[in-house]
Amino acid sequence: MSASEELIEKTGGGFLSKLPILAAAVALIGLADSVYLTVKHFTGEKVPCSIVSGCEQVLTSEYAEIFGIPTAAFGALAYFAAFSLAVMTLYGDRRMWTLFGVQTVIMLLFTIWLFYLQAFVIGAFCQFCLLSAVTTLVLFLIFIGSKFFSGR
Amino acid sequence: MQNQPKNNSGGTPLLIIGAVFLIAIIGGWWLYSSSKTPPKPATNTGNSNNGTNAPTQKDIWERASLGAQPPHVLGSPNSAVTVEEFADFQCPTCASVQPLMKQITSAYGGRIKFIFRNYPLIQVHDKAYDAAVAAEAAGMQGKFWDMQNLLFTNQRTWVASANHRQQFADYAEQLGLNVEKFQTDMLGIPAKSRVDADLQRARSLQVRSTPTVYINGVEIPFSQVTVEGLSQYIDSELQKANAGKPAQGGATEPKAGESK
Numbered sequence: 013m014s015a016s017e018e019l020i021e022k023t024g025g026g027f028l029s030k031l032p033i034l035a036a037a038v039a040l041i042g043l044a045d046s047v048y049l050t051v052k053h054f055t056g057e058k059v060p061c062s063i064v065s066g067c068e069q070v071l072t073s074e075y076a077e078i079f080g081i082p083t084a085a086f087g088a089l090a091y092f093a094a095f096s097l098a099v100m101t102l103y104g105d106r107r108m109w110t111l112f113g114v115q116t117v118i119m120l121l122f123t124i125w126l127f128y129l130q131a132f133v134i135g136a137f138c139q140f141c142l143l144s145a146v147t148t149l150v151l152f153l154i155f156i157g158s159k160f161f162s163g164r
Numbered sequence: 165m166q167n168q169p170k171n172n173s174g175g176t177p178l179l180i181i182g183a184v185f186l187i188a189i190i191g192g193w194w195l196y197s198s199s200k201t202p203p204k205p206a207t208n209t210g211n212s213n214n215g216t217n218a219p220t221q222k223d224i225w226e227r228a229s230l231g232a233q234p235p236h237v238l239g240s241p242n243s244a245v246t247v248e249e250f251a252d253f254q255c256p257t258c259a260s261v262q263p264l265m266k267q268i269t270s271a272y273g274g275r276i277k278f279i280f281r282n283y284p285l286i287q288v289h290d291k292a293y294d295a296a297v298a299a300e301a302a303g304m305q306g307k308f309w310d311m312q313n314l315l316f317t318n319q320r321t322w323v324a325s326a327n328h329r330q331q332f333a334d335y336a337e338q339l340g341l342n343v344e345k346f347q348t349d350m351l352g353i354p355a356k357s358r359v360d361a362d363l364q365r366a367r368s369l370q371v372r373s374t375p376t377v378y379i380n381g382v383e384i385p386f387s388q389v390t391v392e393g394l395s396q397y398i399d400s401e402l403q404k405a406n407a408g409k410p411a412q413g414g415a416t417e418p419k420a421g422e423s424k
Binding site: 054135 | 176
């Protein structure tokens with residue numbers, strides 16, 4: 013029995029077996045995004061403000077770091093973990109999918125907090141931070157979807 | 165058995181994970197090193213000796229809407245070299261260039277004329293307009309530059325504040341202003357119309373972003389807005405002013421820059 017056959021058996025088959033692949037792909041987008049933001053944090057590039065592109069109000073705010081570590085670095089770690097868990101699920105370790113679910117819930121809570129900060133505390137949004145919010149939300153929805161459909 | 169990956173694929177997930185880890189590290193490092201390249205050296209294309217491009221830029225600058233009159237000036241109003249900065253008090257980059265602008269104004273002193281213009285990006289910065297009005301209101305009591313500096317150095321505080329107008333009043337108090345007059349002036353037409361006039365000037369010059377610095381009508385690229393970069397432009401303009409303008413022959417009138 014190949015790994016994918018095993019997965020089909022465990023997840024109930026059909027498109028559900030594709031969910032971890034999708035999750036891994038989305039996690040990769042999130043990983044690339046947060047690596048980019050982390051690097052940007054360290055290079056400290058200053059960008060002038062303009063009406064069209066806004067500026068680095070979010071990335072230069074006091075919330076850009078937590079205990080001296082760039083917030084984006086936590087994101088990179090989280091996406092890397094989510095990616096790893098999705099890949100391990102893909103290769104047959106179903107426990108990892110549960111861990112993936114726990115991971116996405118934590119990430120979603122963190123994302124909600126960051127979104128709140130942007131909307132109500134900093135008063136500005138950052139495009140790449142919003143992209144990260146979207147990828148986290150998608151990861152969470154993928155997990156919920158897998159539970160919802162396999163529960164039938 | 166359930167919890168272990170199959171033997172025939174045992175190494176594969178770890179390989180994939182490891183590869184992604186490496187790619188993330190290498191990619192990040194590559195991004196980091198590629199964005200660390202030093203800015204281009206200053207180009208003096210903007211100088212108005214005989215190019216056809218530069219004089220037009222200066223003409224536009226001279227013909228643009230005047231802005232608040234009289235402008236807030238540091239240094240000598242009669243200097244042959246005018247440094248004009250358009251800035252937004254809520255823009256973090258403007259706050260970060262503030263120390264270097266101060267360095268420039270104190271280093272050159274009376275040899276240059278430094279003008280500060282308000283360009284609040286009201287579409288993206290909700291408190292920028294109020295901050296500009298606060299600086300103008302302080303200016304009506306002779307403390308424009310102190311307020312301008314306070315607003316930049318405390319930017320994070322008042323931007324995050326739920327009641328930024330109260331913060332501005334606190335700064336006015338710190339500066340020893342008549343707070344009641346300050347608050348009335350903030351609501352009045354004169355302070356606002358100064359900000360609006362500056363805004364109009366910024367728009368007629370088509371200033372795209374803040375901070376934008378002009379030296380004798382030439383827009384300085386942002387990568388050159390450093391102490392070294394600006395000094396280079398200022399020095400070359402000062403030199404030109406001292407040498408007179410050969411392009412205009414000997415007809416140049418003596419400049420009044422030396423005596424105030």
